[in-house]
Amino acid sequence: MAIEKRVVFRSAWLPWLLIGPQAVVIGVFFFWPAAQAILQSVQQQDAFGTSTEWVGLANFERIFSDPSYLASFRTTAVFSLLVAVGGIAISLVLAIFADRVIRGALAYKTLLIWPYAVAPAVAGVLWLFMFAPSIGVVSYALRRAGFDWNHLLDANDAMALIVMAAVWKQISYNFLFFLAGLNSIPKSLIEAAAIDGARPWRRFWTIIFPLLSPTTFFLLVINIVYAFFDTFGIIDASTEGGPGKDTAVLVYKVYYDGFKALDLGGSAAQSVVLMLIVVTLTVLQFRFVEKKVNY
Amino acid sequence: MRTKSSSWLAAAVLSVSLCGAAHAQVEIQWWHAMGGPLGDWVNDLAKGFNDSQKDYKVVPTYKGTYPETLTAGIAAFRAGNAPDILQVFEVGTATMMASKGAIVPVGKVMKDSGLKFDPTGYVPAVAGYYTAPNGQMLSLPFNSSTTIFYYNKDAFKAAGLDPEKPPATWPEVALAAAKLKASGQACPFTTSWISWTQLESFSAWHNVEFASKQNGLGGIDARLTFNGPVQLRHIQNLENMAKQGLFVYKGRDNKADATFPSGECAMMTGSAGLYGNVKKNAKFAYGLAPLPYYPDVPGAPQNTVIGGASLWVMSGRPADHYKGVATFFNYLSSPEVQAASHKRTGYLPITMASYKLTDSSGFYKENPGTDVAVNQMIRKVTDKSRGIRLGNFLQIRTIVDEELEQVWGGKKSAKDALDTAVKRGNEQLERFQAANKS
């Protein structure tokens, strides 16, 4: 991450003190347990940990020789792209317009942010209510419109469902941060441009979007991380990776193996692979995309 | 200088405090996965026990769904503070057993406590699932249900079928489904828990093996055999029914449960425990019937296989807790408590005595259909129908879900799906065996 401030403070000890609290918390509550969890990727253990065996790279070999694991790479790529791009685009549009209007602004913003407060447990149930083939309100409407919705047996419907459910949650989240970003753009800049005769479309692309780019970059990275790591709950509540394995993204399999199947070695091995993928992706984003960001 | 009265006082104080110490209550931690009205049931059971004696206090704690509760139990065990009693779903049985030293078999707990305990008083088909081959009970069956057949009497009438004669065989089910479809039913037949109802319980019902080594009860080297001729024929039948729209797949696990009480599907095989839901929400006349079977298979109908959960006793707890657990288990198994639980929840009674008590109270007459589940279980069991115990069973069920979904979606033939499921499932069993070398 090459972006640096030109003017900095000098102190040998102050920065360490400042990062101290966070370092302690993540050291004790993340790195220490994470190291142990990852260690299990080279072990084979029973669920209760009463017998442990070192198996070297056997867990890794096993997952890579499973064709469905390799297939889930593709599923994950499609899913994450749709969720990240879809989520950011939709919420950006909504944020721009919500920032624009004056009448009803508070109501719009509250109603668009509030769905983030729906607890994931309840959200899962709601999606079932809405999309259950034939009785869900939405699938009922879709069928009346001539569209035969069945996410239980149709892979594309299933993917559409989990993308929608994942994006929905993120729209509120992204919207909120875009609003915050828009709020910090000085109105004087926009007024000056308007006085110069620039129309809204032009103002957006030459002023707003560039000034919003730190927020956009932030959301891009966060949304991709979200799509890769935080969506297993939604998938578990709706399709459970089905039909077959058509919506079994990588992190779902990690969750299933670690949490339900209690195959700790396999789950840990998959976590390592997943982490490497996303770290690589993130490094690439910081290296290439961040160049375009206006700070 | 001690006066007489002060020594009396001292003696009185001393004896009172000794009494107090002798009656210090031992707290028994019970972690369970029962939410909703079942949670009320659990709390009432604990309260009933606590009120009935002074030495022990059972403290039930809700720990989420079955996987969450098991994870909590494992995490606590690994950290050295496991609960005394843990409720684990039936597919976790092999995991609980294979972990050396994590649990104490119920049979041992009861024997060591010195309390009266008669393992033969338990219903064989129910307790057998949780019993070792040598007869030692490993865990206490708690909320066991079995697979039964629900049907919509009003829909039957509308289709020209006799509402008092539910289909007893699978060919009859197909015929009834055809008539229902002709009369406008969009979903004539569906099922929940497809592996449990259509393969596991199905196999036991027809006295054929689901897996070798007595379905795994005989050893950790069991392998799956549910792609045999009887099961294959059945899945092919379902495949044909699906193609004709007579069988409509409504999702994994219990997602299909909602479709019967809402009237969406006219016939359904599912858990007997759904009865309460049906009774409360169905706006139509409904009936309960035994699981259908194929009349030309010798030995059918035998008995069905249970589902649900049992109570395991964790090891490493203080010595005086185990007597409390034994006392509590005795309380739970008493005919009165069992009969009350059975009537309240629809779960199977685990002892013959409680079954007889419920029967003699007239409950089955007043609530027709509630004895269907019990009747399927109160029979002699065979080696192939006592129960199933397989490692990585949860994964195996998921594999079955996945493969069969390909069949209903028209992507695979029944034979391919079953063969692949057996192959993938056996990989799971091999892994389990390797990870749990005894």
Place this chain on the structure above:
Amino acid sequence: MVERRPILDFVSHAILLVGVAIVAFPVYLTFVASTHTATEIVQTPMPLLPGDQLVHNYLAALTGSEKGQGSGAPVGRMMWVSLVTALGISLGKIAISLLSAFAIVYFRFPFKQLVFWAIFVTLMLPVEVRIFPTYQVISDLHMLNSYAGLTVPLIASATATFLFRQFFLTVPDELVEAARVDGAGPMRFFKDVLVPLSATSIAALFVIQFIYGWNQYLWPLLVTTNESMYPVVIGIKRMIAGGDATQAWNLVMATAILAMLPPALVVVLMQKWFVKGLVDTEK
């Protein structure tokens, strides 16, 4: 909005209305479901207009009077636990992330890159995967069944640090130079200049982290064995029964709506902060 463009206004409102309709639809459904009886909800398809059971359901949810809630824990107590947890997590996260981001952006020190990535990588291992060792740490530190156990492990946040880093990078260097000229040290600059400037980011993060803390389910489920330390989401999930028993969906939905009210309040209040922050930071 700078000039009057009626067509654009109309389009704005239209798009926003569609957006709200789609995004808020599940919340609307929750509300509708909370005003019917449980039987009405499971009919095909679910009714789309509110029913007449509003008062009855909400009273039952609040007082725990109806059977089927599966627990004796009163909603009030659970909401209190959720409140303390949510506040603890959000305030804690914001505090330590402000400090860390400040260090990363405004200082040069060895291993700075490594520190940033170390913080970032905490997003990349879901808690479910490391649950056994994390539980062990909590247990060893005797933090089970405590507010500390519920909040401290969740305080480390890469998201907040990353967000503040983004924001700090946009702060003009002139401000730092001006502070230096005034003789102010780094912490003075931090306190008097940087934090006030970050008001909108702090407000946004507060909303998100409050809701995140409020909706915690799995972690509290594991580290508490005392049901009086359960937050409200566990109460909701618990009503969604296990196995086959009848779900009291109407009560579930009513409790869910009640559980969503404090976050809604936070959202509304924070928006006032946005506006205030805007006025203050007008450069």
